[in-house]
Amino acid sequence: MIHDQPNYGLKGFSRLTSESGLFLRNSFGSLFSREFLKVLIPLLVLWELLPRLEAVPRTLVPTLTDVAAAFWDLVANKKFLVHIAYSVGKFLAGLSIAIICAIPIGILMGWNMAIRKHSLPLFQLLSPIPPPAWVPLTIILFGIGLPMQIFLIFLGAFYPILFNTYQAIKDTDPRYLSSARVFGASELTLIFRVYIWHALGAIIMSVKTGVAISLVMLVIAEMYGGRSGIGYLLVEAKDFFQIPAMVVCMLVLGVIGWFSIEILKFAEFKLAIWKVGA
Amino acid sequence: MIEAKRISKFFSVINKDGVAEGMTACLSVSLSIEAGKIITLLGPSGCGKSTFLEILAGLQAPTEGEVYIDGVRVLEPLPSTRSEIEEYRKKYRFLSPLANDLFRDRPKHDIAMIFQDYAVFPWMTALQNITFTLKLRGLPRGERDAQAGYYLNKVGLGSFANKYPSQLSGGMRQRLALARALSVEPKVILMDEPFAAVDLLTRERLQEDLLKLWESSGVTIVMVTHDVSEATYLSDEVIIFSPSPGTIRNRFTINVPRPRRRDDPELAEIQQRIGKLLKYDLDNETEYTI
Numbered sequence: 001m002i003h004d005q006p007n008y009g010l011k012g013f014s015r016l017t018s019e020s021g022l023f024l025r026n027s028f029g030s031l032f033s034r035e036f037l038k039v040l041i042p043l044l045v046l047w048e049l050l051p052r053l054e055a056v057p058r059t060l061v062p063t064l065t066d067v068a069a070a071f072w073d074l075v076a077n078k079k080f081l082v083h084i085a086y087s088v089g090k091f092l093a094g095l096s097i098a099i100i101c102a103i104p105i106g107i108l109m110g111w112n113m114a115i116r117k118h119s120l121p122l123f124q125l126l127s128p129i130p131p132p133a134w135v136p137l138t139i140i141l142f143g144i145g146l147p148m149q150i151f152l153i154f155l156g157a158f159y160p161i162l163f164n165t166y167q168a169i170k171d172t173d174p175r176y177l178s179s180a181r182v183f184g185a186s187e188l189t190l191i192f193r194v195y196i197w198h199a200l201g202a203i204i205m206s207v208k209t210g211v212a213i214s215l216v217m218l219v220i221a222e223m224y225g226g227r228s229g230i231g232y233l234l235v236e237a238k239d240f241f242q243i244p245a246m247v248v249c250m251l252v253l254g255v256i257g258w259f260s261i262e263i264l265k266f267a268e269f270k271l272a273i274w275k276v277g278a
Numbered sequence: 279m280i281e282a283k284r285i286s287k288f289f290s291v292i293n294k295d296g297v298a299e300g301m302t303a304c305l306s307v308s309l310s311i312e313a314g315k316i317i318t319l320l321g322p323s324g325c326g327k328s329t330f331l332e333i334l335a336g337l338q339a340p341t342e343g344e345v346y347i348d349g350v351r352v353l354e355p356l357p358s359t360r361s362e363i364e365e366y367r368k369k370y371r372f373l374s375p376l377a378n379d380l381f382r383d384r385p386k387h388d389i390a391m392i393f394q395d396y397a398v399f400p401w402m403t404a405l406q407n408i409t410f411t412l413k414l415r416g417l418p419r420g421e422r423d424a425q426a427g428y429y430l431n432k433v434g435l436g437s438f439a440n441k442y443p444s445q446l447s448g449g450m451r452q453r454l455a456l457a458r459a460l461s462v463e464p465k466v467i468l469m470d471e472p473f474a475a476v477d478l479l480t481r482e483r484l485q486e487d488l489l490k491l492w493e494s495s496g497v498t499i500v501m502v503t504h505d506v507s508e509a510t511y512l513s514d515e516v517i518i519f520s521p522s523p524g525t526i527r528n529r530f531t532i533n534v535p536r537p538r539r540r541d542d543p544e545l546a547e548i549q550q551r552i553g554k555l556l557k558y559d560l561d562n563e564t565e566y567t568i
Contacts, residue, residue: 114371175393178337180399182336183415184415189414197399274443
């Protein structure tokens with residue numbers, strides 16, 4: 001027993017490191033491949049040199065070192081990290097509310113004709129409204145603050161997840177359903193053991209779409225209302241004409257988006273392992 | 279003992295002009311199948327034999343007629359009057375009409391079904407596929423693994439228990455489907471063109487395996503196929519379906535004792551007769567459509 005305990009912990013730790021190593025290699029390995037470095041390094045050098053040689057006005061286009069310096073200044077100022085944490089928190093909150101609402105509704109709509117007929121037209125009516133168009137109304141309803149921002153992020157992710165889930169569940173291969181039914185599966189078993197698994201790939205795909213749109217909504221929400229987050233910093237930097245800081249904010253947003261997509265890809269790879277046949 | 283009494287199935291299909299057209303899949307098909315036999319339903323594609331099989335399984339409701347398995351009716355009759363239709367709709371608002379008593383009491387009927395493209399769940403390993411069906415049949419947790427392993431070994435997949443179907447070959451997948459069907463120890467196995475998707479050599483091996491398993495379990499097998507030699511080699515009775523509308527054209531009882539040889543002259547003769555019959559049907563149909 002005593003010997004087992006640390007051994008187990010070590011195993012868990014080594015598993016964690018190997019999994020995260022796999023994740024990082026899968027996600028960001030492409031950035032440091034020999035082929036891409038041949039493109040990336042000249043680009044970075046150009047970025048540094050062009051403003052320096054005054055080929056482009058340096059006041060408008062900051063050099064790489066300017067941006068790096070701005071980044072360093074911002075990080076040294078602890079507030080920046082707090083802003084990032086706020087943004088990520090809001091993003092995750094809105095996205096998870098959207099996932100929690102949209103996937104079950106989508107499953108129910110795809111599974112049952114009666115539920116579909118009662119609810120689908122409503123969503124079809126509301127979904128074509130571009131999410132940014134909700135901003136004015138949301139500000140009046142919720143005021144400027146956290147609920148409004150989270151609602152807008154939620155809105156960005158909700159419809160893509162809902163419709164793709166619904167479609168994927170509806171398109172479940174009837175043969176799988178038949179063969180489960182013949183063996184006596186109840187509708188609940190069908191949902192949990194057949195429908196969801198069959199639709200899993202499409203659902204994760206839809207969450208990816210949702211992530212992209214809700215990231216847009218995150219920036220919009222923070223630009224319009226609120227005293228926190230990257231979007232707010234972006235507007236603030238614009239007001240003070242700090243172009244390097246703006247570039248840093250943009251890059252940080254890009255990294256957040258990329259990171260969340262890669263996490264989903266990894267989840268897809270792990271969950272739907274039967275598809276790749278590993 | 280399966281009894282189908284005057285089964286008819288009509289579809290309405292909406293054609294590209296937006297007009298609903300009636301289509302007859304089966305017309306007044308009556309059939310009784312004795313326990314412990316292998317029966318094949320043979321016919322050109324689109325003659326309603328697969329539909330008929332699904333009606334036997336209770337996966338589709340017949341428009342008219344009834345199916346009894348061991349004297350128990352497979353699906354409740356479809357509604358005919360307006361009030362009946364309303365009641366039916368209300369009853370099955372949140373359920374498929376197929377998920378009725380029949381499927382709840384499935385162990386009583388003890389049907390298993392094998393489909394052409396395997397229909398083993400790709401998100402479960404070979405073992406999980408079988409334990410899942412055993413769970414559906416209400417086998418206690420402790421016994422599932424042992425029974426699943428037993429049947430996997432029986433079809434020669436013992437060492438592939440933890441593989442996903444995508445990692446298995448076509449023949450192995452079909453064998454897994456066979457193991458899954460047998461594992462619930464059914465009285466009847468319905469097969470819808472089970473060996474159509476594998477190559478000839480694999481098909482012949484699977485046929486041998488099927489016969490071996492059939493002999494050791496004494497299960498009734500109803501198989502749909504369009505392969506004449508497969509039908510004659512395997513079955514006790516071949517039932518020929520003719521298309522549009524799907525009706526029973528003819529039936530051949532095959533009394534050749536098992537084990538049979540594939541080049542048995544008696545089988546060859548029956549094959550020839552069946553071939554002629556099918557060709558005649560097809561020729562007539564082409565004349566008709568031209």
